[in-house]
Amino acid sequence: xxxxxxIKRSGTPAESDEVExxxxxxxxxxxxxxxxxxxxxxxxxxxxxxxxxxxxxxxQKGGQ
Amino acid sequence: xxxxxxxxxxxxxGIVLRxxxxxxxxxxxSLLINAYLAVREPQSQPRVSWDFEDESPARDARGxxxxxxxxxxxxxxxxxxxxxxxxxxxxxxAHPEYSTPECADAHSIVVHDRAGEEILIESMRAASTxxxxxxxxxxxxxxxxxxxxxxxxxxxxxxDRATPFGQIVHHGIAHLITRQIFTGAxxxxxxxxxxxxxxxPYQLTQRADFFEEQVGLETTLKRPxxxxxxxxxxxxxxxxxxxxxxGDANMSEVATYLKVGTTAIVLGMVEESAISRMWHFADxxxxxxxxxxxxxxxxxxxxxxxxxxxxxxxxxxxCEDARAFIExxxxxxxxxxxAIDVVxxxxxxxxxxxxxxxxxxxxIDWIAKYRLLDAYRERHGLQWxxxxxxxxxxxxxxxxxxxxxxRRIGLETIVSQAAVDEAVTHPPxxxxxxxxxxxxxxxxxxxxAANWDSLVFDVGIEPLRxxxxxxxxxxxxxxxxxxxxxxxxxxxxxxxxxx
Numbered sequence: 001x002x003x004x005x006x007i008k009r010s011g012t013p014a015e016s017d018e019v020e021x022x023x024x025x026x027x028x029x030x031x032x033x034x035x036x037x038x039x040x041x042x043x044x045x046x047x048x049x050x051x052x053x054x055x056x057x058x059x060q061k062g063g064q
Numbered sequence: 065x066x067x068x069x070x071x072x073x074x075x076x077x078g079i080v081l082r083x084x085x086x087x088x089x090x091x092x093x094s095l096l097i098n099a100y101l102a103v104r105e106p107q108s109q110p111r112v113s114w115d116f117e118d119e120s121p122a123r124d125a126r127g128x129x130x131x132x133x134x135x136x137x138x139x140x141x142x143x144x145x146x147x148x149x150x151x152x153x154x155x156x157x158a159h160p161e162y163s164t165p166e167c168a169d170a171h172s173i174v175v176h177d178r179a180g181e182e183i184l185i186e187s188m189r190a191a192s193t194x195x196x197x198x199x200x201x202x203x204x205x206x207x208x209x210x211x212x213x214x215x216x217x218x219x220x221x222x223x224d225r226a227t228p229f230g231q232i233v234h235h236g237i238a239h240l241i242t243r244q245i246f247t248g249a250x251x252x253x254x255x256x257x258x259x260x261x262x263x264x265p266y267q268l269t270q271r272a273d274f275f276e277e278q279v280g281l282e283t284t285l286k287r288p289x290x291x292x293x294x295x296x297x298x299x300x301x302x303x304x305x306x307x308x309x310x311g312d313a314n315m316s317e318v319a320t321y322l323k324v325g326t327t328a329i330v331l332g333m334v335e336e337s338a339i340s341r342m343w344h345f346a347d348x349x350x351x352x353x354x355x356x357x358x359x360x361x362x363x364x365x366x367x368x369x370x371x372x373x374x375x376x377x378x379x380x381x382x383c384e385d386a387r388a389f390i391e392x393x394x395x396x397x398x399x400x401x402x403a404i405d406v407v408x409x410x411x412x413x414x415x416x417x418x419x420x421x422x423x424x425x426x427x428i429d430w431i432a433k434y435r436l437l438d439a440y441r442e443r444h445g446l447q448w449x450x451x452x453x454x455x456x457x458x459x460x461x462x463x464x465x466x467x468x469x470x471r472r473i474g475l476e477t478i479v480s481q482a483a484v485d486e487a488v489t490h491p492p493x494x495x496x497x498x499x500x501x502x503x504x505x506x507x508x509x510x511x512x513a514a515n516w517d518s519l520v521f522d523v524g525i526e527p528l529r530x531x532x533x534x535x536x537x538x539x540x541x542x543x544x545x546x547x548x549x550x551x552x553x554x555x556x557x558x559x560x561x562x563x
Contacts, residue, residue: 036436037443040439051452059213063076063157064309
């Protein structure tokens, strides 16, 4: 997923050894994705129903 | 010379009054706090008021007292309460603000910062009984409204007065701008003047956009990385209180712990001249913003000698210095035994940031928020400028337990709910907050005024009696616990303390 990779460290030659760890990472990556899907289902119920109005009306006075 | 790091965190909360066309945040904040006091601490208001006599926010650590500097306007007619846990709960610049009592270490700070959240949550519940059915006050623990307005989460660190302020500035700037890689709470978009909001889809921090100076007295505009406010609320010959305004408010307990814990250690090392390398950034404010804009956590920043460095390199160097310092000189000056755990956690967090920031999705706010928003964005095929993502950014910080997104995503906790519940009404036992909180509990109806460094009693006969509390490390349970227990009246207490 292009966006996920965006925040990974850019590889340097010295770090190329870590590529071998990838299979482990993607296994737990699959579990993470499944957990995330469940979470997204769950939060759908509590998200602000009108996001645009909510964002527009969220104004604060400047503080410190 | 290093002194024990007495610590405190003040959080200005965002506030929304829903169900009305003309919300007044000052009234809403007042109603919110008054509702809490009426329900939970009837003995503390309106009688116990904040004593402003020793406040001098315009005094500058660099030696001038700037008349032209905009001292924060202290609205003395607004709600301003002291609680039995030693905290201060008040309205400041149209926000409800909660200042934790003085804490002796970073773990205690997390307990009391969470207690502050519980108090705000209870305040929302109490306020709902006083509002019309269609109205609701909602509180947000964040620092930005996405429209160019910012409000702060400030940290306070007790320091040795003798430490040259220039040292605090140089090392302070290096740590404060680079610690953003684990302290940032994340934000959709940018509010930097001159940029389009969409030019930066997501950044690490809420606050970097609002900083314009390296050093200065201001807090509400032209914000400086190092704030020079010189108001120690303690013996001014011995102590300085470093007032740090550059951090984000954190929802993650681990992030709060690291934010305060690492900074206490760095400042202790500054006092002892124990930092091995001084980092002089060519443009610290720009570097602060570059670090915030860099999701890969590996941007190269310009130093003033022409070389470049990454934020993580600076943090790793400081972390190594910290480990060596503690091994040689112990933990007394860097926030107590907890400092050892802070360093372990600091090191492993930096390791993860080197390997893959996503490893920290259950402990670092900007990463947890990014992971959630990015997954939602992908599922629904959205662009980063979609209002739904901005809404989720805000809702991450919603304090209502059933609505808060931060509460749902499985952030790691490091303090027990029992400790937090206790801290809602009881002060820490190991700072002068103990004396303040316990006196308020026992004799709240005879205390007419309180502030950080004194209590004023009305003992029934003229004159009023002021007890100074100029030492943040005294007035602990060890020092005064039995005296407080043995005295039935404030008059007895005054006699005992005099002897």
